[in-house]
Amino acid sequence: MKRQAFFISDGTGITAETLGHSLLTQFESIEFEQTTLPYIDTNEKALEIVRKLNKITEHSGVMPIVFDTIVNQSIRDIISKAQVFKVDIFSTFLAPLEKELQIHSSYTVGKSHAGGDNEGYKARIDAVNFALDNDDGSKIKHFDQADIILVGVSRSGKTPTCLYMALQFGIKAANYPLTEEDLGEMMLPDVLKPFKKKLFGLTIDPERLAAIRNERKSNSRYASINQCHYEVEEVEFLYQQESISYLSTTDLSVEEISTRIMLEADLKRLA
Amino acid sequence: MKRQAFFISDGTGITAETLGHSLLTQFESIEFEQTTLPYIDTNEKALEIVRKLNKITEHSGVMPIVFDTIVNQSIRDIISKAQVFKVDIFSTFLAPLEKELQIHSSYTVGKSHAGGDNEGYKARIDAVNFALDNDDGSKIKHFDQADIILVGVSRSGKTPTCLYMALQFGIKAANYPLTEEDLGEMMLPDVLKPFKKKLFGLTIDPERLAAIRNERKSNSRYASINQCHYEVEEVEFLYQQESISYLSTTDLSVEEISTRIMLEADLKRLA
Numbered sequence: 001m002k003r004q005a006f007f008i009s010d011g012t013g014i015t016a017e018t019l020g021h022s023l024l025t026q027f028e029s030i031e032f033e034q035t036t037l038p039y040i041d042t043n044e045k046a047l048e049i050v051r052k053l054n055k056i057t058e059h060s061g062v063m064p065i066v067f068d069t070i071v072n073q074s075i076r077d078i079i080s081k082a083q084v085f086k087v088d089i090f091s092t093f094l095a096p097l098e099k100e101l102q103i104h105s106s107y108t109v110g111k112s113h114a115g116g117d118n119e120g121y122k123a124r125i126d127a128v129n130f131a132l133d134n135d136d137g138s139k140i141k142h143f144d145q146a147d148i149i150l151v152g153v154s155r156s157g158k159t160p161t162c163l164y165m166a167l168q169f170g171i172k173a174a175n176y177p178l179t180e181e182d183l184g185e186m187m188l189p190d191v192l193k194p195f196k197k198k199l200f201g202l203t204i205d206p207e208r209l210a211a212i213r214n215e216r217k218s219n220s221r222y223a224s225i226n227q228c229h230y231e232v233e234e235v236e237f238l239y240q241q242e243s244i245s246y247l248s249t250t251d252l253s254v255e256e257i258s259t260r261i262m263l264e265a266d267l268k269r270l271a
Numbered sequence: 272m273k274r275q276a277f278f279i280s281d282g283t284g285i286t287a288e289t290l291g292h293s294l295l296t297q298f299e300s301i302e303f304e305q306t307t308l309p310y311i312d313t314n315e316k317a318l319e320i321v322r323k324l325n326k327i328t329e330h331s332g333v334m335p336i337v338f339d340t341i342v343n344q345s346i347r348d349i350i351s352k353a354q355v356f357k358v359d360i361f362s363t364f365l366a367p368l369e370k371e372l373q374i375h376s377s378y379t380v381g382k383s384h385a386g387g388d389n390e391g392y393k394a395r396i397d398a399v400n401f402a403l404d405n406d407d408g409s410k411i412k413h414f415d416q417a418d419i420i421l422v423g424v425s426r427s428g429k430t431p432t433c434l435y436m437a438l439q440f441g442i443k444a445a446n447y448p449l450t451e452e453d454l455g456e457m458m459l460p461d462v463l464k465p466f467k468k469k470l471f472g473l474t475i476d477p478e479r480l481a482a483i484r485n486e487r488k489s490n491s492r493y494a495s496i497n498q499c500h501y502e503v504e505e506v507e508f509l510y511q512q513e514s515i516s517y518l519s520t521t522d523l524s525v526e527e528i529s530t531r532i533m534l535e536a537d538l539k540r541l542a
Binding site: 012022023094101132157254255 | 274282283284285286289290293294297298299300301307309310334336340342356358360361363364365367368371372374376377391392395396399400403406428430431434435438524525526527530531533534540
């Protein structure tokens with residue numbers, strides 16, 4: 001039987017979910033059923049949650065684990081009465097931080113998350129639009145305005161990475177697919193030459209690439225293992241020849257790819 | 272003078288950053304200089320960080336605040352010697368969780384984050400591709416495969432929201448812009464009618480909309496305040512007439528918009 005875990009917040013629940021998930025991942029041998037309950041921002045909603053949680057404890061005899069980042073005191077009081085194993089994220093850390101900073105924290109509903117500010121919002125939306133406008137070599141090329149330009153063979157992970165960097169970090173990331181023609185030349189396409197310092201290469205295991213391409217165009221030359229082997233070999237050769245930093249996306253999540261690129265290219269995150 | 276804060280991890284640093292940022296946001300009157308240091312995964316890197324942190328303490332006389340999610344014990348030991356105010360996220364919560372779960376946690380490097388698994392990765396990438404293929408009404412319309420279809424006037428926030436839901440939750444979100452012609456008809460476009468249950472509307476304050484549109488096409492009829500007022504009024508009327516759930520994106524971050532839609536449309540997040 002899976003152990004129940006809940007991430008409860010009066011905001012988006014992203015902090016509770018991110019931390020809770022990270023902590024539970026450390027217990028590999030236990031299977032957790034994970035549920036996020038965002039916007040628990042009224043006493044009525046809180047009371048309903050408490051009833052639901054208590055029912056689980058009564059029926060299964062095992063207490064659900066609850067990670068919460070609720071800031072509203074009256075809602076905290078209600079949730080604290082549930083028969084659960086509670087990990088109270090904010091109260092655990094805010095007390096020592098208040099002492100160190102010698103100031104009281106503002107338990108203001110809705111103030112608990114990043115990204116709500118207009119400046120950050122605008123920068124991210126602008127970055128998303130930039131990524132979409134400069135996705136794939138065929139689109140508008142404002143490479144001069146790019147913070148970074150990802151290059152790589154088709155389906156090596158460029159687009160999701162650009163979008164993640166835009167949404168998460170407000171980074172303007174363009175991308176340019178290196179085609180068989182480009183690779184045959186054994187040199188950078190002319191359009192990329194002026195921006196060599198902004199280039200970052202992606203590569204991928206050929207077998208994995210073939211599997212991904214087969215989902216889009218099955219049994220095509222494009223998706224064949226030979227073609228994938230050839231393109232990956234050529235593109236890695238090109239990166240080395242041109243001294244372009246690159247990484248393999250094969251075993252990494254989009255978050256990991258993006259974070260590693262940010263680090264290696266020394267890009268500054270949106271505060 | 273800004274107080275220095277660091278989010279240190281041997282992984283992506285997203286957990287430390289998300290939690291640390293949420294906690295610091297509770298201290299509104301203090302300005303923090305926030306720095307994320309991901310992939311601190313060797314003793315050498317850790318020693319360099321300690322030197323950097325100690326230098327700040329010596330020069331400014333104020334200890335930096337450090338939030339960390341390092342799992343490697345030898346790296347933890349090194350970081351723990353820095354003269355900082357340290358918020359040790361994992362050790363604080365893992366000990367009580369181990370007691371409750373009656374099992375030891377695996378302090379395995381790189382196991383601390385969600386999304387690294389292949390299944391989740393694939394679902395997210397598929398969802399991103401789906402969002403891109405079904406963005407804007409002019410593209411391929413696989414509305415039958417969509418988990419949700421966002422509708423709204425141009426520049427009300429549909430595309431970034433679809434992409435965030437795809438990347439964060441693995442949700443297949445399509446979008447369809449309601450144009451002046453659609454709104455003039457006072458009824459749903461034919462292409463949307465079979466999918467009425469999947470529709471979710473976005474709206475936005477007309478002044479905000481005019482400002483956003485002016486950045487794209489300044490001084491156009493499209494960006495005029497009159498036009499924005501007209502479109503927003505009509506689109507809200509349409510939502511009400513057709514009983515389509517909707518929300519205003521004006522004061523919300525992309526995370527907030529996405530999370531609220533997930534909740535109201537009862538969509539299940541990727542585990």
